[in-house]
Amino acid sequence: GQRGTPGRTPGIHRHPEPERRSRAAAASTMAAGELSRLLDQDGDGAGGDEAAERMERAEIARAQAESDAAEGERRLQVARQQFAEYAQSKATEAAGLGSMIRDLLAACDGVGSAELTKKVLEIKETMDAAEAEARAMASDASKDAKKAAGDTGVDAAPMETANGAGGGALAAAAAAADDLDDGAAEAMDEDGAQLAALDAAAADLDPSMNFVERAKYIPLRLDMDERKLLRLLEAALHVSEYTDKVDVLTFRSKTQRITKQLKEICAIMCGLVVATDYRAGQELIKDKDFEHNAQFFQRIFEIGRRHKVMNPEKMRSEYGKMIYLLQDSQMADVQELLNFKLVKPMRTAHALLAEKNGLPMLRDGLMHQATAEIMHEGKPRIQVQREIKAKEKAREHLSRRYSHADLSSEEILSVLYSISDNNAYLRFNRDPVDRMIDFLERYFDPKTPEPGFSLGITMGMGGARLSHNHERQYTYVMQSMMLWREVSNDMFKLWYLAEGDLLREGGYYQLTNTGQGLNRVQSAPQTNKAIHQVLARCQAKLGHWVGSSVVHLGDHNVPNALMFIDKYTQVPRILNPVALVVQRVEELCEDEGLRQYVESTFGGVDECRKTILADFFRHAFDGSGADNFFDAGSCIDGRLTSAWNWCSKIEKKSYYPVFSLAGFTGFDGGDFRS
Numbered sequence: 001g002q003r004g005t006p007g008r009t010p011g012i013h014r015h016p017e018p019e020r021r022s023r024a025a026a027a028s029t030m031a032a033g034e035l036s037r038l039l040d041q042d043g044d045g046a047g048g049d050e051a052a053e054r055m056e057r058a059e060i061a062r063a064q065a066e067s068d069a070a071e072g073e074r075r076l077q078v079a080r081q082q083f084a085e086y087a088q089s090k091a092t093e094a095a096g097l098g099s100m101i102r103d104l105l106a107a108c109d110g111v112g113s114a115e116l117t118k119k120v121l122e123i124k125e126t127m128d129a130a131e132a133e134a135r136a137m138a139s140d141a142s143k144d145a146k147k148a149a150g151d152t153g154v155d156a157a158p159m160e161t162a163n164g165a166g167g168g169a170l171a172a173a174a175a176a177a178d179d180l181d182d183g184a185a186e187a188m189d190e191d192g193a194q195l196a197a198l199d200a201a202a203a204d205l206d207p208s209m210n211f212v213e214r215a216k217y218i219p220l221r222l223d224m225d226e227r228k229l230l231r232l233l234e235a236a237l238h239v240s241e242y243t244d245k246v247d248v249l250t251f252r253s254k255t256q257r258i259t260k261q262l263k264e265i266c267a268i269m270c271g272l273v274v275a276t277d278y279r280a281g282q283e284l285i286k287d288k289d290f291e292h293n294a295q296f297f298q299r300i301f302e303i304g305r306r307h308k309v310m311n312p313e314k315m316r317s318e319y320g321k322m323i324y325l326l327q328d329s330q331m332a333d334v335q336e337l338l339n340f341k342l343v344k345p346m347r348t349a350h351a352l353l354a355e356k357n358g359l360p361m362l363r364d365g366l367m368h369q370a371t372a373e374i375m376h377e378g379k380p381r382i383q384v385q386r387e388i389k390a391k392e393k394a395r396e397h398l399s400r401r402y403s404h405a406d407l408s409s410e411e412i413l414s415v416l417y418s419i420s421d422n423n424a425y426l427r428f429n430r431d432p433v434d435r436m437i438d439f440l441e442r443y444f445d446p447k448t449p450e451p452g453f454s455l456g457i458t459m460g461m462g463g464a465r466l467s468h469n470h471e472r473q474y475t476y477v478m479q480s481m482m483l484w485r486e487v488s489n490d491m492f493k494l495w496y497l498a499e500g501d502l503l504r505e506g507g508y509y510q511l512t513n514t515g516q517g518l519n520r521v522q523s524a525p526q527t528n529k530a531i532h533q534v535l536a537r538c539q540a541k542l543g544h545w546v547g548s549s550v551v552h553l554g555d556h557n558v559p560n561a562l563m564f565i566d567k568y569t570q571v572p573r574i575l576n577p578v579a580l581v582v583q584r585v586e587e588l589c590e591d592e593g594l595r596q597y598v599e600s601t602f603g604g605v606d607e608c609r610k611t612i613l614a615d616f617f618r619h620a621f622d623g624s625g626a627d628n629f630f631d632a633g634s635c636i637d638g639r640l641t642s643a644w645n646w647c648s649k650i651e652k653k654s655y656y657p658v659f660s661l662a663g664f665t666g667f668d669g670g671d672f673r674s
Contacts, residue, residue: 098128211362211419215350217492219306221418226303229276233304236271237318240264242325247511247518261328262337266290268325269297294340301326302344309346309495310421312429312569323502323562324520330505343503346496349415356407361398361415370394371419373427422492430488432575437481439582440617443610446474453614457622463645465623466634468546476546477617479538480639484571486534491568497526498561514556523554524561531564535636547634558637567640573667574643577659578616582609584662594661602655612655620646 101124222230242264246257266288273293274281284293301322308319315322328334329342345351353359361367369391376384395416399409444455449470456473457464468476487494501507501524509522531551539545552558558567586605589595602608623633625641647667650656 098124211367212350212359214422214492215353215362215415215419216348217496218349218418218422219309219492220347220349220352221310221414221421222303222307223414229300230303230307232272232275233300233322234315234318236268236275237304237315237321240268240321242268242321246328247324247520249511249518258331258333261331261334265325265329265334265338265342269293272297272300290338291340297340297342298344301342302346305499306346309492310425320562323499327502327507327509327520330503330507332506335505346499348496349418352411353407353415356411357404358402358407358412358415361402361412364398364401366394366398367419370398370416371423373420373423425492426489428576429491429569429572430485432572432579433481433485433488435579435583436575437478437485439579439609439613440474440478440481443606443613444474444617446478447471450610453610455614455617457618462619463622463624464619466547472546473618473621475542475544476634477621479542479546480621482542483535483538483636483639484568484575486538487531487568488571490530490534491565494527494530494568495565497530498524498565501526501561509560512556512559514559519559519563521554521556522560524564527561527564528553531636548636548638550635552635552637567637570644571640574620574647577664577667578612581659581662581664582612585609585658588658588661598658608655608658612658615653615655616646 101120104120245264246261269290270281270285273284273296276296280293284290290297304315304319304322308315326343329338335341350359350362353361372391374384374387374391395413398416399412403409403412444450444453449455454470455468455477456470457466457468459465459467502522507522509520511518512521513519514521528551531553535549535551539549553564554560558564585598585608589598589605598605598608602611620643621639622642623638625638625645626633650659650667653659
């Protein structure tokens, strides 16, 4: 006997592909019908009796209570970690004092009186006991913090070793380095050798990442057709009130909120199609067949995301609405009714070359010259023209060498222009940090303060919430700006990962009152891992770390990855105006009247600069900005909070007239809607 297929009648042959297509079509029709019914019904899915409303209100209260409890647990975890770091810091200081006393005892041996030697020995014994106690307390606190972190699933930040070398940071840095493949490590060495031979313009490139790695996170520059769609998207998002209507706690049920989300999403999509093709828009509004235009929707939203990453100062209100809309579209309940995705991977320079077999170009030695920023400051015009021509020739050479049937010269140029845009971004966002680091090193000694320009701060004085002597504050400011520089340098990568956290399928968030209104609190594992790698890199470079290494992400302070990115895109907005004013003081003094004002008020050009810088380095890094050490203080995000607090008080500073004379108008960077 002939055996039949299990579960089927023997002798009857079926074709699975047509059956699968038929089932998919039926499911799609059912989803479209359900979506059409929801969109056509009056109201927002309201309904239910008074008991159901009371139950929903109780559910909202329960969710808020859970959020508050989770926030309390997070605050306790942060307090444990900060105490462990504080105890470790005190153990390090005790070890340093003990070493000084031993040196003093050795110096007294044979030359000092017996009474003096006895007193020094007593001090040494007391110091040894204090050091042992501090080490024990630090060890216990560190164990408690790590245990609590393990119980709650929160990553504990690396602790400092007793000698101040940042052993935990070095271990984390080594772990981060292990994540790099051998090719990336070799490219780092190669980049360092090539950069030494390039001119000053190409030297702005960071040798810590090769082009193969960088290109993975560099979005492609928009072409003309994409810019038309971008203008359409911006107009639609500008008039949209999506978050105002969706992120509220007045919905009686989860179904009602999902219905409102769908209505708002579909309204925006209908508007986009109508504005692009009126006839197609009419059919869409009539038939509600959004799946037919899936590729158009994916493309236009991807264009908006790509444009924002390349231009952080643009779409400052529209981008948030778009990301939250796309975040909601990734929910399982919404996707089940839409039956397609609005999100697709961002087009990057690396993705284009990988698709077209063009990755070898990224390893070409001419890539530096073909994408370098041409800096004109301090150069004669003939030299600038020579560098521009060399850059153009390098581009032409690369486009001829690597173009083939699948990869056109225009596409190669698009990749080169996109990488050049990234270099321009680094110039305007990373270079202000470099200038402020240069000012700190040029005008202030790390050990000995100049009379009148000490960087020391004391808790309770001038609004400060930290107490540091000059040397400690100098280190604290330096490491904070080094961290900001590394974040700015890796911003495209961090942004790419942040969007991955925000727009992941099935990603859950909780709408919570964080004390600053309703916010979407959501974990961001990829972004959290990346920022801890950046932090470990800084700690490994600097050796000693002052203050807390807590990173707020996914809590009431920084609710989600979008808020994290928005927070750190403000760094150049703060530092650039300060750096420009300090640079322009000498230019202002070319006017005789202004020179007399500066000399009579401050004592001279350098004194004026040091007055501005000393106040900034003291009170933009003094732990201010909140009334507790969870919301501000010396943690990684609290440093930026203190800087914003300093910015809010700039009009009250004695040197504010110098800012006004230099053309300063504010830290916001122009029109909010630009």
